[in-house]
Amino acid sequence: MTQVGEGQEAEESAPSVMTFGAPTVGEILAERYELVEHINDDSAGRQVWRGVDVILRRPVAVVLRHPGGDSATEMLQAAVAASRVIHPNLVGVYDAIDEAERAYVVREWVDGRSLRELTAEGPLDPARATTIGHAVVSALAAVHATGMVHGNVHPGTVMISDDGRVVLADARADGAESHENDLRAVGGVLYFALTGHWPHGEAPLHGATAGHGRAAIPDAVRDANGGLAAPRQIRAGVPAYLDDLTMDLLDRQIEPPTSDVLAAELGRLDVPADEQYLEQAGPLRFSADTEEERSPLSPAGGRKVIFGIAGLLVVALVGLLIGITAFGGGSDDPGGQAAEPTNPATNGEAPTPAPAAIRTLNLSPDQVRVIDPDSRARDEFDGIEKVVDGDQDEAWQTDSYYNAKFSNLKKGMGILIDLKQPQTVKSVEALLSNRGATAHLYAGTADQPSTSAGDKALVQAYQGNQIGPTLENHGAKMVFDGFEADKQHRYLLFWVTDLPEIDPGRYKLIVQEITVQVQ
Structure with a gap:
């Protein structure tokens, strides 16, 4: 079990650091x-x-x-x-x-292993990487509050004890570091935990590792120009919000938050497994509608509890009514059969058929897909099934952009909904995490291949059939109900052209749920 000193271990070939007066066992x-x-x-x-x-x-x-x-x-x-x-x-x-x-x-003394040793077995899952990052920046917040700088945040100075405690060791005091560099190093720790590569070293030549000897840590994956590859480009399963946070901390063009603010953000995302309502969904910020303000003290899963209790009450009421009908019918028929009720208003004529009931479709994951015609990478598709899972605490989200117009990189993005067969649609509701999006709803008669070219053809064909008005700079709940009663639709396109602002200077679409009501 290795305990690190200050910085990396010495090379295997390095001479002994102490000769005369060297300590001995038992001294x-x-x-x-x-x-x-x-x-x-x-x-x-x-x-x-x-x-x-x-x-x-x-x-x-x-x-x-x-x-x-x-x-x-x-x-x-x-x-x-x-x-x-x-x-x-x-x-x-x-x-x-x-x-x-x-x-x-x-x-x-810490019984455990360093992050460097732990990650040697393979990159960590995003939840564990978040926990480690949260612990490290919490320690830095305590250090920074005194005006000090740690100056030595590194995979070798981050220790994970056998009981799961994460500790930061061996601060330096040479005056060459800063609070900002400590926070950049947190980005490096997250990057290393997620990928097994260290982003702060120089790019090695011909696939060699950065550094030498036992202390060598693989350098980050880089493109031909030396640009850093994002964790999501290296391995699957890294949530977009964690990828964004890591890359922002490593980007010298973006000023990092203070350590206490970063600690609060990672603390919000560091959710125990049995309470992980945010699982992979990232920084959800639920916006209350004007008609009903949500208490800031309500737990993330509060809606589930309320709906569960309401469901039990409904079941109990239905059971009570069935019992009254079965045992208290009050019939004088000796055969035990109750007389059929009559409606005197009909005068014996057949009653007018009631209108078809409005119901909410139970959409499955194969009925939704992302439409992204202006992206060749097509890397923002993960998690789209969460918009129809019935859980408002999970969501699909895009990458972050630096203005509402997708940083002028694309005209829009959307979600195609396949109803499987033509249906009389009453309304489509999209629940977002933030206010401020501009969206349209289009209808179409055919799908296209899931490629950039196919998406372009689909958007071009659908834009001539808009349902209702454009909802511009709208609230978090977007309801499209401008459907004609005598028309049926199979394909619907929820199309967003302006992103909501989730943080100052950062824009992202986070869709918690999409529901479709039909008649």
Whole structure:
């Protein structure tokens, strides 16, 4: 089990970092810290030992540097500063001692593995990567609140204990770092956890790894111009919102949020598995309609609870009515059969047929697909089945854009709904996470291949048959009910031309649910 020191481990071929006066197993430092096992050497000339505090009888990690004095000033200053910040996601620092011929820092021992070791077995699932990122930035928020900088956020200094606790170790204090660089490093940690590649090193040549020896970490995947590949381009299953957040943190053109704001955002997304209403859906911000304000204290799953109770009440009421009919019919017929009721208003004539009942279609995932005619990558299709799963806490979403017009990259995007057969449609409702979208509803008679060319042909054919007015800069609930009673439709296209703003300067379409009512 490896405990990292400050930075990466030394190369396998590196000479021993200590010769004369090197510590030995069983030696007791400062009459208190017994050295039990040499764990590793790091590239900055330090040895890391597992030890025991013989007074408090607790395990400790001892990081030694030879010699001490001026060469150990930065290490000792960082340790003293870190000891003043107490946080569950920071490794505790217990002592810092300079003996001239050597200096050492005594800190908490963590039974577990570094993120570097953990990811060596393969990239982590998005939920676990989010949890680790949340813990790291929470620790940084505590450090930054004191005005300090950590300066050493790296897959080797992020530790995951055997009981699941995530801690950040070994801050530096050389003055060359900043709060912004700490936050960029959080983007690197997320990227590394999701892909197994580190984005902050220089691109290696001919597929070599960045760095050397045991400390080598695979460099990020890059295009011919050195541009960084997004996690979603490297592996499947990475939610768009987590991909966006990671790439924004790594983009030097985008100013990162403060550590406390980032911690709050990752904390909102870091949902336990048994409460994961947001699973893959990302930063949903439910907007209450004007007729009914939703309490900000309502839990994400509140609607499910309300609907569940209402359903039970309906079942109980129906059962009660059936019981009254069966056992309290009050019939005088000796055969036990109740007389058929008559309607005196009809005078014995056949009654006028009632109009067909309005019902909500139970749409299946194969009845919806994304229409994206202006994109060759066609990479925003994941999760479209969530718009018909009956769960408003899950959603399909586009990538983020930097203005409402899809950053002028495309004319629009939409969702094609196949009703399977011509039907008399009463209304189509689209529930979005944010207000501000502009959308149209079109109808058509035929589908097209799911390609850019096919989507272009479909949009061109459908735009001549718009249903009702355009809903411009509309609320989160968009209802299209301008259908003619004597017409039937099989295909409907929900087409969005302006995205809602989800954050200052960021625009994205998040569709929670689409429902179709027919007669």
